[in-house]
Every structure is written in structure tokens, then in C-alpha cells.
Amino acid sequence: MENNHIHEIYHTIEDTFDYLGKKWSIKIIKGFFCHCIHFKDFLEMNPDLSSKVLSERLKELEQKGIIEKRVINSSPVQTEYHLTVKGEKLNRIIYELFMFATETTENPSEEFNLQLKKELKDLFQV
DSSP, X not given: OOHHHHHHHHHHHHHHHHHHTSTTHHHHHHXXXXXXXXXXXXXXXXXXXXXXXXXXXXXXXXXXXXXXXXEEOXXXXXXXXXXXXXXXXXXXXXXXXXXXXXXXXXOSOHHHHHHHHHHHHHHHTO
């Protein structure tokens, strides 16, 4: 493989961790898999999330090509957010991050771990 191509791959990985590592990013992306599409849906799912931070994260994710913003011509005008094909591919990454955290964090029981794993598999469709 060419050295430039490998460098580009590392840069993409680091860039991905940069935006996934920002506070609220994982929870917002998880929201898409829970069928959140409106701004208020994300706020309702994450009561401690401020409108300002949500707006910033949605803008960043849109700039990265993870989500797309759709303005619906209705009365009143509505805005919807959807994962792009690129964004949908994050399902496996986020699932594996959850599995890593589950396996490296003290959990209540093996039964809890199994139930959580099943729920996350269903949620992220892996």
C-alpha cells in the first residue's frame, strides 16, 4: 500500500474519533437509531442536553457528512435530520464501543450484560 493512502486512513480514523469524542455526539447519533428526526426529539431523549450544544453537534455532523438536514415545506415549515449512508455505517463502531465499555466497566450482572447486548444489537442492527 502507498504510504499516502495509509496516512489518509489514519487521518480519517483520528477525525472520526474527534467528532465522536465530543460530549453528546454518541448520544445524538444513538438518537438517530432510536428514530429521532426532529430537534425536539433529541432534546427529549437527552434532558441535560442544551439547545445550543445540540445545534452545534448537528451542524458538525452535517459538515462531516454523517447526517443531512431536510427542510420540509409544510405549514409550519419543519426540519428533519437523517443519517446519511456514511452515518448509518457508524452503527458497528458505536455498537463495538458499547461492547468495549460494557466489558471494561463493572456491571451489575451477567444477565444485565446479556440483556444490554441484545438490546444494542437490535438498536444498531448488527
